[in-house]
Amino acid sequence: MSNERIYNFSAGPSVLPEEVLKRAADEMMNFGGCGMSVMEMSHRSKVYDGIIKGAEALLREMMQIPDNYEVLFLQGGASTQFAMLPMNLATGSGLVDIALTGVWAKRAYEEAALLAKANIVASSKDKTFSYIPEMPASCFSKDADYLHICWNNTIYGTHFTEIPDCGTTPIVADMSSSILSEEVDVSKFGVIFAGAQKNMGPAGVTVVIIRKDLIGRHRADTPTMLRYDIHAENASLYNTPPTYGIYVMKLVLEWLRAKGGIKAMNEINQRKAKAFYDCLDESTMFRATVQGKDRSLMNIPFVTGDEELDKKFVSEAEAAGFKNLKGHRSVGGMRASIYNAMPEEGVYKLVEFMKAFEKNH
Numbered sequence: 001m002s003n004e005r006i007y008n009f010s011a012g013p014s015v016l017p018e019e020v021l022k023r024a025a026d027e028m029m030n031f032g033g034c035g036m037s038v039m040e041m042s043h044r045s046k047v048y049d050g051i052i053k054g055a056e057a058l059l060r061e062m063m064q065i066p067d068n069y070e071v072l073f074l075q076g077g078a079s080t081q082f083a084m085l086p087m088n089l090a091t092g093s094g095l096v097d098i099a100l101t102g103v104w105a106k107r108a109y110e111e112a113a114l115l116a117k118a119n120i121v122a123s124s125k126d127k128t129f130s131y132i133p134e135m136p137a138s139c140f141s142k143d144a145d146y147l148h149i150c151w152n153n154t155i156y157g158t159h160f161t162e163i164p165d166c167g168t169t170p171i172v173a174d175m176s177s178s179i180l181s182e183e184v185d186v187s188k189f190g191v192i193f194a195g196a197q198k199n200m201g202p203a204g205v206t207v208v209i210i211r212k213d214l215i216g217r218h219r220a221d222t223p224t225m226l227r228y229d230i231h232a233e234n235a236s237l238y239n240t241p242p243t244y245g246i247y248v249m250k251l252v253l254e255w256l257r258a259k260g261g262i263k264a265m266n267e268i269n270q271r272k273a274k275a276f277y278d279c280l281d282e283s284t285m286f287r288a289t290v291q292g293k294d295r296s297l298m299n300i301p302f303v304t305g306d307e308e309l310d311k312k313f314v315s316e317a318e319a320a321g322f323k324n325l326k327g328h329r330s331v332g333g334m335r336a337s338i339y340n341a342m343p344e345e346g347v348y349k350l351v352e353f354m355k356a357f358e359k360n361h
């Protein structure tokens with residue numbers, strides 16, 4: 001099986017661990033002897049209760065989520081959170097601070113601006129979002145209902161290295177493309193949310209980790225399905241949750257635990273990213289678009305400086321079994337997303353391929 005599979009560098013939906021896919025295949029027709037697939041069972045059945053509770057327990061264990069946080073499994077992608085957050089949280093001053101660090105932060109800004117007063121506290125737009133801007137304590141509003149940050153910028157390949165110092169204002173962090181890749185002190189955040197399809201499972205599940213005291217502050221006109229309190233009170237079973245996606249996420253979390261958890265995974269991620277950045281920094285053909293400390297471990301954009309050569313590289317890499325290396329349509333060039341499930345050997349082989357390509361061109 002393994003030699004039929006290519007190396008998939010897609011930014012999302014992205015590579016899943018082969019062990020997880022195999023296990024899902026083995027259990028497809030008959031889950032745990034119950035005679036049906038997880039896809040076919042009631043979300044209110046005893047068997048499914050074990051799956052969803054198990055997924056939550058594993059996520060809590062892996063991320064060491066404190067008891068004063070709820071874990072919600074929602075739908076609508078990370079994008080729906082851009083609207084749910086202001087609806088549920090921007091009800092004090094009605095002011096939302098946002099750090100503009102890329103496309104996803106901009107989307108969050110635009111949604112917040114529909115429902116609240118959205119305020120950009122810092123921006124890296126001047127240099128195509130290739131760095132994380134400084135955020136001195138003085139840049140934050142005193143009475144903001146929350147500060148929104150995009151912790152890892154999937155498209156531009158930047159990553160926060162410090163948690164902004166905004167005093168008592170709760171920080172809401174979009175960790176869609178970095179969750180489970182590094183240890184994070186959950187207690188420093190008001191809300192952490194992530195779409196599953198980058199580093200946790202298939203598309204369709206969105207994880208929201210929210211401090212309990214932030215629940216129940218929604219606007220009176222918030223539709224029921226968009227209220228955090230409704231989903232929290234019903235343990236993510238107010239309506240039918242994305243049942244199969246949650247099941248696959250549980251398998252991914254079991255795989256992560258067997259690998260030694262997030263700390264062990266982060267050591268592998270550091271090695272993978274170092275090998276890749278070293279290759280880019282030593283190359284006279286390729287270069288990384290992000291420099292220094294803000295470089296992401298998960299998403300690595302790079303260019304040759306020549307669009308034709310970029311195209312040639314992408315197509316030759318594709319032919320050699322390294323897929324989805326084309327950069328985001330808004331940036332061009334290339335991007336390698338090397339999430340937890342990308343095997344170390346996949347990165348080393350790509351590096352070898354790049355060195356050979358450079359020699360031959």
Ligand SMILES: *Cc1c(COP(=O)(O)O)cnc(C)c1O
Pocket residue numbers: 012076077078079080104150152153154174175176177195198
């Ligand atoms: C992919 C991504 C999103 C959008 O996720 P959807 O699930 O497609 O809504 C938002 N934020 C970040 C950081 C992402 O990487």
